[in-house]
Amino acid sequence: MRYRTRVTAPAALIGTAAALSVGSPAHAAKATATQNGTPGPETLGDPVYPSLGSDGYRVSAYHLDLAYDATTKLVDATATLKITTTQELTRFSLDALGLDIHTVTVAGRAAVFEQADEKLRITPARCLPAGKKVTVVVTYTADPRRTLAHTAWVPTPDGFAVCPQPNSAHTVFPCNDHPMGKADFTFRITVPAGLRGVASGRLVSTENLADGRTAYTYRSREPIATEIVQITVGDYVVKDRPGPHGLPLRDVVPTARATALEPALALTPNLVSWIEQRLGAYPFETYGLLPCNSDDPNAFDFTGLETQTLTLYKPNYLLQEESKIGSHMMHELVHSYFGNLVSPATWADLWINEGHADFYGLLYRYERGWPDSIGLTTMEARMKNTYARGDQWRRDSGPVAAPNAVNLFDSQRYLGGVLVLYALRNEIGETVFNAVERAFLDRFRNSSASTDDYIAVASEVSGRDLSGFLRDWLYGTKTPRMPGHPDWTVTPPSSALRQPESRTDGHHDNSATL
Structure with a gap:
């Protein structure tokens, strides 16, 4: 020392x-x-x-x-x-x-x-x-x-x-x-x-x-x-544009790339409108993108990061067509609610941030008919595919809500978190699920919340004790049965430890996940 x-x-x-x-x-x-x-x-x-x-x-x-x-x-x-x-x-x-x-x-x-x-x-x-x-x-x-x-x-x-x-x-x-x-x-x-x-x-x-x-x-x-x-x-230019309900949007763009990046930046107003219909009014004073002015592939090993009011991006990533970037842009925007408005109480609660960001990012993708990275075109098909991997991920990366510093940002916190939310929505119905989401955001606005807090809100809003159901999904070593899909099966894990898939944003670049 x-x-x-x-x-x-x-x-x-x-x-x-x-x-x-x-x-x-x-x-x-x-x-x-x-x-x-x-x-x-x-x-x-x-x-x-x-x-x-x-x-x-x-x-x-x-x-x-x-x-x-x-x-x-x-x-x-x-x-x-x-x-x-x-x-x-x-x-x-x-x-x-x-x-x-x-x-x-x-x-x-x-x-x-x-x-x-x-x-x-x-x-x-x-x-x-x-x-x-x-x-x-x-x-x-x-x-x-x-x-x-x-x-x-x-x-x-x-x-x-x-x-x-x-x-x-x-x-x-x-x-x-x-x-x-x-x-x-x-x-x-x-x-x-x-x-x-x-x-x-x-x-x-x-x-x-x-x-x-x-x-x-x-x-x-x-x-x-x-x-x-x-x-x-x-060397930036700040580009202002109106968002829904008069929300000021501002993008901070390398001056030399402002024209080339405009098609991606122009997507933000519709993205905000879509998520507001599901989670309520955008919670902060402004929103926008920061395509960081670096072409060095080693400068940062992530696609986007949800820094508050100004999402950091690799500039070249945003030069792709909408179907390649739209769901990821939604993922980062959702973090304004889950992760920024309501922060994790501990880093073991990361699944709340990343599970929700991927959940709504995937919903946005499939509504538009964009195939995902493995060629699937519906949420049900993607969840069935993810469900089959459940026991392998629990073996390799632990339960969804029990990460460590090594596997914190692998797919178990992302798509594993999505699977938990999908199971909950199937269990309590879409209307009650949507009420749970908004109640959680309202209760812990501008604060932090734990996995126990999410379970408590879900139980209160649904009018039934969901602690056993959710704890099995979040902490169990075996993947529970999927509500509404008794025919879905889990592939037995292999004996060899697999390399976990990495996160879709932050410090590991796996943008194809969405």
Whole structure:
């Protein structure tokens, strides 16, 4: 374990630790020991990523001020966090990896800090009492090109975009990096002449600075989970168009590709209308696409990522005809509801996001008569095909709602999740199923929800206890019988472990799944 320790503490604390090496981890430990109270736990207990996030406080708001230097390709930044303690704290931690931290202040006072693995441990000048509202400010420099164990940065020839999901937002800014910790966000992005800075939310101000740079400020109307934040810099044009019911749509497009990408961008209004009929009004202040300005096939290994209000895409993917991209565009749009509006309580609940996104993406495809990647043209045919693989997937990837960090994004969370939803709809009927969907979204709007929460809503709305039914589908090691299709059979699993199919969005590129 390699530690990097800096001291930006008041004189009293510096004096306490003067006999210790500034670079020693014992330094911060000594400073902590001089206070009464308890260090905050460096975990939120996530079953898939147990080291992700920290406890003892909650973040209500982030303000990220980033300045991009086109010559050095570096980002100088200040992250301002509004936090509320949930216990008495002598020390608390943020997630941070690959960031060169310069200073940390807590409630306006310089604080001792150290970087250990992927944690930024902060020792405030005074012990923080439980229920204390406090501002934390961290200044740092980031290199988007830095090689790390994992990273959210997507470097481009003229700037960058970010792909934080699932556990990499903290390579861009120090944070409590877990989807249960949704918060308000503002972004101020300063760029040199000729470049544009864009982020999740709506543009609230543009400043033309004396040195020729421009600062763009964006603010989210609703809270955002760290894993779906978007920040991008590049030679972009922002294309605005009206959506249903006056919804402002904005696409952030590489200037040189704006004309070529227009046919794909023009599909969005009808996509929004279709999903609104099923899930209700689009939940955020704007929506649009960000075809990231990179042709490097190794720049990012995914097709699209549902960063809030601005879906990240490979640009060349969107140059295909509508039948090749329409269902995937619907998949990403559905994440505005399942995944963004309602975030997973833990990463084991990912099937709720991806199962729903694939479910509606497939419905959209088959309504239009577009054959899928294996030549099937109806939802029933696709589900029968998927059902046959059920025991093999459960053997290779575990139950639908019990992933690990290795198989989190394989097909069991995607099409396996679709199969659960299809079974539920067959069991309770389409009308009740649709009511379950809307009730779940309404109840957990702008919050996070677990698998247990979904089961509870389904039981309440349907008027019957569905816990046994759904738990068999979600956690069973054998595929249950499909309601309405007693003739469907499951292919016995082979003895050899098969390579799982990978996800349709995010960090594995398997766009043909839809």
